[in-house]
Amino acid sequence: MTWTVLQVQFQRLMHNRVELLLTFVVPIAFFSIFALIFGGGIGSGTTPRIKVVAVDLVGSDASTQVMTGLRKSAGLRFVRDREDEKAEQSKPLDPESAQQLVRKGIATMAIVLKTESDATSETSLHADLLSDSSDQVASQVVVAIVAREIMMAEAEAQEKEFNVFSKPADAADADSSSGTGDVSTTEAETADLAAGEPVTLIDVIGEGKSNPVVSMYAAGIAVMFLLFGATGGGGAFLEERENRTLDRLLSTQMSMDQLLLGKWFYITIIGIVQVTVMFVWAQVVFKVNLVGHLDGFLMMTIVTSCAAAAFGLFLATLCKTRGQLNGLSVILILTMSAMGGSMVPRYVMSERLQQMGLWTFNAWALDGYNKIFWRDLPPASLAPQLVVLMTSALCFLVAARLLALRWEAN
Amino acid sequence: MSVPPSSATVTPVDAGSKLASTSERMSAEQAANKAAEQAAQKIQTPAIRIDGLRKQFGSVEALRGVSFSQVCGQRLALLGPNGAGKTTTIRCLSGRTRPSSGTIELFGHPIDSMGVRDQLGIVPQEIALYGDLTTIENLRAFGRFHGLNRKTIKDRVQWALHWTGLEDRAGSLVNGFSGGMKRRVNLACGVLHQPSVLLLDEPTVGVDPQSRQKIFTMLDQLHRAGTSILLTTHHLDEAQQYSDQIVIIDQGTVVAEGTIDELIDQSVGRSRMVRLRIDRPLDRLLPSPLSKLGRVGSDQLSTRIDDVSKRLPQLLTAVHEQGYRVCDVDVSAPSLHDVFLHLTGHELRD
Numbered sequence: 043m044t045w046t047v048l049q050v051q052f053q054r055l056m057h058n059r060v061e062l063l064l065t066f067v068v069p070i071a072f073f074s075i076f077a078l079i080f081g082g083g084i085g086s087g088t089t090p091r092i093k094v095v096a097v098d099l100v101g102s103d104a105s106t107q108v109m110t111g112l113r114k115s116a117g118l119r120f121v122r123d124r125e126d127e128k129a130e131q132s133k134p135l136d137p138e139s140a141q142q143l144v145r146k147g148i149a150t151m152a153i154v155l156k157t158e159s160d161a162t163s164e165t166s167l168h169a170d171l172l173s174d175s176s177d178q179v180a181s182q183v184v185v186a187i188v189a190r191e192i193m194m195a196e197a198e199a200q201e202k203e204f205n206v207f208s209k210p211a212d213a214a215d216a217d218s219s220s221g222t223g224d225v226s227t228t229e230a231e232t233a234d235l236a237a238g239e240p241v242t243l244i245d246v247i248g249e250g251k252s253n254p255v256v257s258m259y260a261a262g263i264a265v266m267f268l269l270f271g272a273t274g275g276g277g278a279f280l281e282e283r284e285n286r287t288l289d290r291l292l293s294t295q296m297s298m299d300q301l302l303l304g305k306w307f308y309i310t311i312i313g314i315v316q317v318t319v320m321f322v323w324a325q326v327v328f329k330v331n332l333v334g335h336l337d338g339f340l341m342m343t344i345v346t347s348c349a350a351a352a353f354g355l356f357l358a359t360l361c362k363t364r365g366q367l368n369g370l371s372v373i374l375i376l377t378m379s380a381m382g383g384s385m386v387p388r389y390v391m392s393e394r395l396q397q398m399g400l401w402t403f404n405a406w407a408l409d410g411y412n413k414i415f416w417r418d419l420p421p422a423s424l425a426p427q428l429v430v431l432m433t434s435a436l437c438f439l440v441a442a443r444l445l446a447l448r449w450e451a452n
Numbered sequence: 453m454s455v456p457p458s459s460a461t462v463t464p465v466d467a468g469s470k471l472a473s474t475s476e477r478m479s480a481e482q483a484a485n486k487a488a489e490q491a492a493q494k495i496q497t498p499a500i501r502i503d504g505l506r507k508q509f510g511s512v513e514a515l516r517g518v519s520f521s522q523v524c525g526q527r528l529a530l531l532g533p534n535g536a537g538k539t540t541t542i543r544c545l546s547g548r549t550r551p552s553s554g555t556i557e558l559f560g561h562p563i564d565s566m567g568v569r570d571q572l573g574i575v576p577q578e579i580a581l582y583g584d585l586t587t588i589e590n591l592r593a594f595g596r597f598h599g600l601n602r603k604t605i606k607d608r609v610q611w612a613l614h615w616t617g618l619e620d621r622a623g624s625l626v627n628g629f630s631g632g633m634k635r636r637v638n639l640a641c642g643v644l645h646q647p648s649v650l651l652l653d654e655p656t657v658g659v660d661p662q663s664r665q666k667i668f669t670m671l672d673q674l675h676r677a678g679t680s681i682l683l684t685t686h687h688l689d690e691a692q693q694y695s696d697q698i699v700i701i702d703q704g705t706v707v708a709e710g711t712i713d714e715l716i717d718q719s720v721g722r723s724r725m726v727r728l729r730i731d732r733p734l735d736r737l738l739p740s741p742l743s744k745l746g747r748v749g750s751d752q753l754s755t756r757i758d759d760v761s762k763r764l765p766q767l768l769t770a771v772h773e774q775g776y777r778v779c780d781v782d783v784s785a786p787s788l789h790d791v792f793l794h795l796t797g798h799e800l801r802d
Contacts, residue, residue: 286578293572452548
């Protein structure tokens with residue numbers, strides 16, 4: 043009997059392609075995606091380079107050496123936005139504009155090199171690192187790289203200075219006590235530098251935010267479930283087709299256009315409510331400032347829900363059965379969520395994978411929510427995200443309509 | 453209880469209407485006459501006329517030139533085994549399947565003309581309802597889908613609840629209903645907009661005899677109100693009892709068409725089937741002309757006779773003379789089953 047049960051179960055599995063897919067293909071797909079995200083490893087050729095801008099307010103040999111060293115660093119990529127590039131020749135970057143680049147998300151960090159006087163009125167190189175603390179990995183990496191470059195430059199400068207005093211010809215005429223004193227001072231300074239901190243990390247975005255990254259996770263999870271909800275709504279459409287209710291509806295005065303639009307509006311509204319409830323919860327429990335960003339939030343939520351609903355209908359009309367839809371949607375949504383940053387922040391991914399992530403809803407939606415809640419940017423800055431998501435919504439709706447033609451009459 | 457008025461029903465003009473002037477009275481009379489003429493014309497025009505309907509699904513030819521017509525206010529049964537083409541015919545009528553060729557007219561108008569299909573009520577074979585909605589919610593939804601206004605929906609939903617006998621279950625979820633109750637709601641959702649022609653695809657599939665009876669009682673009420681009813685079935689008794697006209701369809705073609713009497717006359721004739729049970733199995737073949745009555749080893753004898761009063765005593769005597777005692781005699785009039793067997797050469801369930 044047990045053997046027969048086993049046999050029957052295997053037979054059922056072999057007859058169910060969706061279950062086979064979910065059992066064997068989905069785990070492999072996910073393993074591959076996460077292997078692509080993390081498998082490259084930090085420090086490997088595919089590790090994302092941190093986008094930085096740097097401002098040298100000192101202009102000394104040492105600071106120039108630091109800047110050169112930073113530019114050569116494999117972990118950093120120097121960026122400037124287009125407008126700055128145009129004006130680069132005429133208007134050099136200043137700390138304020140560098141900070142703006144970080145706020146806009148064009149650069150993850152801004153490095154401002156300046157001099158700082160210590161208690162003995164000796165000046166030394168110092169860097170203010172204006173950071174976007176949402177990328178916690180970048181902050182740590184840049185702090186280490188900049189500190190190393192400053193210390194190396196300072197040490198080299200001091201070595202040159204020491205070498206000057208240690209030359210025998212000079213030493214004969216020189217004030218030996220002074221020279222000895224300089225050496226001891228230099229050693230002390232080196233010790234100070236080694237013990238002290240040549241860099242100051244300044245959080246230019248997360249300051250004053252009670253729970254800086256929770257809005258990112260709220261958005262990530264919300265978008266993922268928005269997609270699941272949308273395909274669930276699309277699935278109801280397939281159920282209607284399977285139990286012939288669709289046939290019956292189309293035999294009434296209702297047209298397929300009206301039916302699809304009705305479904306689309308419903309899934310969109312449910313999506314808007316779903317995301318809003320989630321963010322209200324995030325405001326109440328995790329102090330995410332929803333009320334302060336209501337305009338941008340509504341714009342992003344409406345457009346993201348529209349796009350997700352259209353995507354759900356597209357998938358539903360693409361599939362023949364609810365089972366097919368379930369299998370396909372699980373694979374697609376989890377893949378998109380993984381690549382688009384709903385599960386793992388995109389900044390830990392390789393640049394190539396980050397680029398690939400831009401083909402997902404999640405990436406655009408999360409970028410939009412990030413602009414609102416994290417960067418405090420005005421709604422006008424959401425234009426690229428809104429355009430991409432709305433265009434996707436329209437494309438998927440048209441595709442769904444065309445696919446539904448086959449259900450109208452055969 | 454209110455019933456849906458047929459489009460063919462003439463609205464009577466109240467003789468005691470308070471029309472002030474003669475001209476107004478004349479005008480009302482003219483309008484009534486015109487309406488009566490139109491109604492009469494409509495009655496004369498077949499409710500449904502199908503001509504040379506063909507439908508090919510890939511290499512399978514589901515309909516091979518089906519032609520028949522249904523008189524206004526008539527109950528027509530489309531009878532045939534599974535796969536005969538009944539549902540495809542209904543789907544062509546409802547617009548859900550595009551015919552490969554042929555014409556379909558509803559009250560003289562091509563079925564695809566604007567607004568013509570609005571006169572159709574369609575009740576599919578499946579329970580095509582929202583199971584997770586209540587009865588009243590389903591009825592309201594389908595009322596809206598049929599384009600009824602709020603006031604009409606309210607009235608029609610009340611009527612439908614009464615008609616189906618589900619007033620006390622108005623607020624219950626359809627998913628929790630028995631098969632028969634679901635069928636009744638399924639039926640009600642198809643007639644809310646008071647269609648002139650009602651298409652029913654196997655309306656009693658999977659229901660118990662009581663529910664089946666209830667469904668046909670409901671259909672009778674619609675029929676009495678003038679609604680033309682076209683139903684598909686593979687139940688011979690349903691077709692025989694609840695239809696005025698029967699169209700037998702087999703393998704995508706119409707095999708015969710007519711009333712039950714006409715079909716019998718056209719096929720098996722008016723002879724009666726006589727079945728005899730004898731006291732023991734036949735131990736030898738009976739001599740001619742009785743040789744075809746039964747086979748060796750069987751205690752059943754059967755034959756067809758034209759004049760029962762004259763031929764039955766002769767038959768009993770002949771069997772008795774062969775040394776057998778007749779235990780039971782069964783004389784039956786030809787049925788639709790006999791007609792079907794005669795016309796198609798196989799049983800309905802084959």
